[in-house]
Amino acid sequence: MRIAITGTTGMLGQVLCPLLARHHDVVPLSIDRLDITSLEDTRRQIVEAQPNWVVDVAAFTQVDDAETKPLEAYRVNAVGTRNVALAAQEAGAAIAYFSTDYVFNGRKTEPYREWDVPEPLNHYGRSKLAGEMFVQTLCPKYLIIRTSWLFGPGGVNFVEKILARAARETRIQVVDDQRGSPTFTVDLAEMTLKLLERGSRGIYHVTNLGSCTWYEFAREALSLREIKCTVTPVASSVFAAPARRPSYSVLDNYLLKCEGIPLLPPWQDALARYLKSAF
Numbered sequence: 001m002r003i004a005i006t007g008t009t010g011m012l013g014q015v016l017c018p019l020l021a022r023h024h025d026v027v028p029l030s031i032d033r034l035d036i037t038s039l040e041d042t043r044r045q046i047v048e049a050q051p052n053w054v055v056d057v058a059a060f061t062q063v064d065d066a067e068t069k070p071l072e073a074y075r076v077n078a079v080g081t082r083n084v085a086l087a088a089q090e091a092g093a094a095i096a097y098f099s100t101d102y103v104f105n106g107r108k109t110e111p112y113r114e115w116d117v118p119e120p121l122n123h124y125g126r127s128k129l130a131g132e133m134f135v136q137t138l139c140p141k142y143l144i145i146r147t148s149w150l151f152g153p154g155g156v157n158f159v160e161k162i163l164a165r166a167a168r169e170t171r172i173q174v175v176d177d178q179r180g181s182p183t184f185t186v187d188l189a190e191m192t193l194k195l196l197e198r199g200s201r202g203i204y205h206v207t208n209l210g211s212c213t214w215y216e217f218a219r220e221a222l223s224l225r226e227i228k229c230t231v232t233p234v235a236s237s238v239f240a241a242p243a244r245r246p247s248y249s250v251l252d253n254y255l256l257k258c259e260g261i262p263l264l265p266p267w268q269d270a271l272a273r274y275l276k277s278a279f
Contacts, residue, residue, distance in 0.1 A: 003196070004029055004051040004093070006036055006084060007058030011155025012098065016057060016189040023193065027051060031058065036080035046087035053196055054088040055096045056081060056135075059128070063102070066124040067242040073127040081131035085138040094141035096196060101148035101180055101207075103129045106246025111211075113254045114146075114203045122243040132203075143195060144203040145188075148251055149217075151274060152185030159274065162218045166229035176215035176233030180249045181207035184270035191256075191264060205251035208267040220268060224275050 003020050004027040007013040013030075020026050027049040034045050036058050046054055059077055060066065066073035081097060088095040102125035103118040120126040135142045151157040165172050183206070191206050212220070215233040222229055236245065253263050264270070 001025065001052045001196070002027065002050065003053045003055055004046055004049040005055040005057060006034060007031070007056070010057060010059070010061070011150060011152055011157065012185050012188065013057040014154035015152055015185045016055070016192060019189045019193055020055070020196075023197075036083055037075050039083045039086070042080075042083040043087045043090060046084070046093070047091045049091070051088075051091060051093045053096060054084060054091070054093050055192070055196070056084045057098055058084075059098065060124075063122060063124040063245070064242045066127065067122060070123040070127075073123050074130065077124075077127035078130035078134065082134040082138065085135045085142075089139040094143065094199075094201075095135055095139045096143040096145065096192065097131060097135045099132050099144055099146045100125060100128045101146060101249035101251050102246065103132070103146065104246055104249055106248045108248060111250040111252030112205070113252045114205055121246055124243060141201065143200050145192060145195070146203065146205050146251060147183050147188055148207050148249060149180045149182040150185055150188070151182060151271070153274075153277070158182075158214065158217065159221050159271070162221055163225060163227070166222055166227045169229070171230040171232065172218075173232045173234045173238060174215040174218045175236050175239065176213045177235050178245050178247055178249075179211050179213050181209075181211050181251055182217055182267040182271065183207045183264070184267075184274055186274075187264045187270055194261070202255070204255050205253045206256070206264065207251050207253060208264045208270045209253075210266045210268065211250040212267065217271075220271060221275065224272055
């Protein structure tokens with residue numbers, strides 16, 4: 001297959017692009033080469049690439065910044081995604097788009113399935129949901145992958161922030177009233193490759209198995225690294241972050257189960273592999 005991929009310099013893109021390139025003909029479209037907020041540029045480059053798939057990884061991912069810069073978040077996540085979807089349709093390609101657990105409001109007490117009704121609490125979630133809507137309405141051959149709490153090589157992530165804080169401080173506070181599923185970009189990339197090769201369509205939830213709070217996630221990372229640091233669980237209100245987060249955003253990988261596709265390993269296993277890897 002011939003695959004055009006945007007956002008190749010981001011944390012997920014840095015893992016996904018070389019993986020796809022080992023198996024297929026890949027056209028990398030980094031931010032230096034393609035500005036997805038330009039409809040003309042996006043149409044031209046994607047149509048010229050003549051891909052079978054357009055994998056759209058480019059995104060505005062700073063959740064709190066989206067509250068103070070909503071126009072930029074929507075310009076990239078909504079309008080940029082619209083441009084990519086239009087270009088994919090004109091090129092006769094299918095589109096794969098990555099979305100987020102933050103499209104949900106967190107009021108459920110059991111994992112969200114693919115067909116649960118979204119209701120985002122913040123601009124980041126709303127802008128990503130707008131991207132989902134553009135993909136579904138503008139390109140009939142679409143694959144939407146919702147994922148959550150990404151960590152991996154090549155980018156700023158929660159694990160590295162916690163390790164850095166623990167190296168500087170003997171006591172840290174971590175939020176304990178938000179629950180989700182940490183997801184290793186390497187595992188997510190492998191599942192993405194599998195779904196592309198299967199010609200999958202529709203919305204899929206893809207995360208590592210299990211769930212935890214940010215506090216539990218931090219404790220596990222510090223334990224695996226054998227770092228002595230006192231971690232205190234606190235409420236989200238202690239940090240007064242600009243963006244509201246869902247208190248429960250665990251994603252049920254239900255469609256993968258229905259199709260008999262082996263699920264990703266538990267997040268604890270993924271975290272151990274990440275911390276042992278020489279990235």
